[in-house]
Amino acid sequence: MQPIRVWLTPPGPNAWKVVFLLEELGVPYEVKSIRFADVKKRPMIDVNPNGRVPAIEDPNTNLTLWESGAIITYLIEQYDTRHTLTYTSLADRHHLNQWLHFQMSGQGPYYGTSGWFIHLHPETLPSAIDRYTKQVTRVLGVLEGWLAEDGREWLVGDKMTYADLAWVPWNDRVDTVLVGVPEPEKLDAFPNVKAWHKRMTSRASWRRCMELRARLMDEQGLMPNGMPKGTMPEGVTSYSDYVAKVDAGEDPVFQQ
Incomplete structure (x- = not known):
């Protein structure tokens, strides 16, 4: 292959x-x-x-x-x-697809938009931040309620599937999309989600992913938050400035 x-x-x-x-x-x-x-x-x-x-x-x-x-x-x-990482029965196959679509339409967009208004938007908009952080907690609440029911360990069936896997990368960014929630406490309000997330991120495959990410970030001279390492060029004082210049077709040069 x-x-x-x-x-x-x-x-x-x-x-x-x-x-x-x-x-x-x-x-x-x-x-x-x-x-x-x-x-x-x-x-x-x-x-x-x-x-x-x-x-x-x-x-x-x-x-x-x-x-x-x-x-x-x-x-x-x-x-x-x-x-x-999947099932063959009619119900299970479609339930897996259901959770994948919820990740694509619910988790990803809400987490990403919350992160934008907290970290990237040029001006602080409390109403937008409040709106989208509440949506993040709502989505986490859906997960929490589902996993709490009958002591579920996985989203569908009795094993880890691609549905569980699809939720992990964004879920691992919860600390960046909830206002005032420090890293060690990011999932404390959702104990079943926290336990499920730990099961997922403890997997050797996830650790390999994050080791690869760290190496690729370093190769591109990036810090963990995505900003280039080094001294910011003129006109760049924040990540939102950096994104705006990139969106405008510029490529700001950071002095190492």
């Missing part, structure tokens, strides 16, 4: 859903790590015209695919032939 190429930018959560899945399945892959400033440029837009990561190129099927949910569905269908 030839390795699947995964296009990603190291800081963002979405691509790590794909890498996490490939690690769990033991499918060979290679990473094409690009800088945030290059996602709207060639060759990235030749792979994904939307200029977003992740995207994959699978030489085994000659398929190029983007959108993390679609990629997960494809990888499971094509490579989880032993049903390690």
